[in-house]
Amino acid sequence: MLTALLLLGVLGGEVDVGTGPIIAPPASTVAALSVPAASAVGNDIPLGAYQWARPLDPADRAPYAFSFAQLLAPGEEIADIVRLTMSAAGAALGLEIDTSPGRIPIIGEDGNAVQVWFRVDEAFQENAAFTGAGVRIPIAFLVETNSSPFKRYERTAVLTVRQQ
Amino acid sequence: MIVDNGRRRQLVVAGLFDGLAGESEGLLSFIPNRTGKRPVDVRAGLLDGEPVFLELATGTTVDPSFVTFRYRSA
Numbered sequence: 178m179l180t181a182l183l184l185l186g187v188l189g190g191e192v193d194v195g196t197g198p199i200i201a202p203p204a205s206t207v208a209a210l211s212v213p214a215a216s217a218v219g220n221d222i223p224l225g226a227y228q229w230a231r232p233l234d235p236a237d238r239a240p241y242a243f244s245f246a247q248l249l250a251p252g253e254e255i256a257d258i259v260r261l262t263m264s265a266a267g268a269a270l271g272l273e274i275d276t277s278p279g280r281i282p283i284i285g286e287d288g289n290a291v292q293v294w295f296r297v298d299e300a301f302q303e304n305a306a307f308t309g310a311g312v313r314i315p316i317a318f319l320v321e322t323n324s325s326p327f328k329r330y331e332r333t334a335v336l337t338v339r340q341q
Numbered sequence: 342m343i344v345d346n347g348r349r350r351q352l353v354v355a356g357l358f359d360g361l362a363g364e365s366e367g368l369l370s371f372i373p374n375r376t377g378k379r380p381v382d383v384r385a386g387l388l389d390g391e392p393v394f395l396e397l398a399t400g401t402t403v404d405p406s407f408v409t410f411r412y413r414s415a
Contacts, residue, residue: 260342265369268347
């Protein structure tokens with residue numbers, strides 16, 4: 178089973194970064210601010226974390242984008258996605274960054290945003306935690322720019338996962 | 342690019358949790374499924390059958406239904 182999941186690419190690991198069009202709609206896009214909010218976004222959400230407006234249903238497989246445009250200098254682009262890290266809370270409920278063919282995380286063609294696809298392990302899709310208001314899961318994005326010397330930015334976005 | 346989706350590990354915390362906890366970057370997260378002990382009173386547990394020291398990690402859990410601990414081998 179483990180081998181099968183690795184072959185399917187759903188367990189993550191080292192993955193080649195690609196580029197492509199960002200197809201996530203505006204409601205599934207967050208934008209990092211050059212100066213983050215000075216107060217927490219909501220109940221127990223870490224200072225400076227961003228929140229996607231659109232919640233994910235556990236059965237969804239959908240793209241979400243994170244724009245770093247406001248952090249980049251004119252002409253500067255994201256050169257690499259260094260690391261994408263699912264939180265322990267997400268791991269507990271089977272939320273995964275999808276790395277299967279066609280859904281590998283990419284840098285947008287304009288070089289200022291990253292797109293990822295999420296999925297929830299089928300074994301967890303009916304978990305009681307996803308009922309009602311659902312759960313809010315942080316995911317960390319670490320990107321590197323093409324400036325010289327390069328810059329690195331790590332920002333956290335929060336995804337709400339709930340039955341809809 | 343490294344995609345770290347974390348992992349799930351068997352965790353037993355007396356009076357608080359018995360089941361699969363999520364692990365990522367040295368943190369263990371779970372939704373308590375036992376009663377009898379408050380998270381703040383927890384000091385140790387069994388992770389995959391091995392004893393570990395647990396330290397409540399405040400400020401790292403986004404969702405209030407979760408409890409998150411740092412852990413180290415006992």
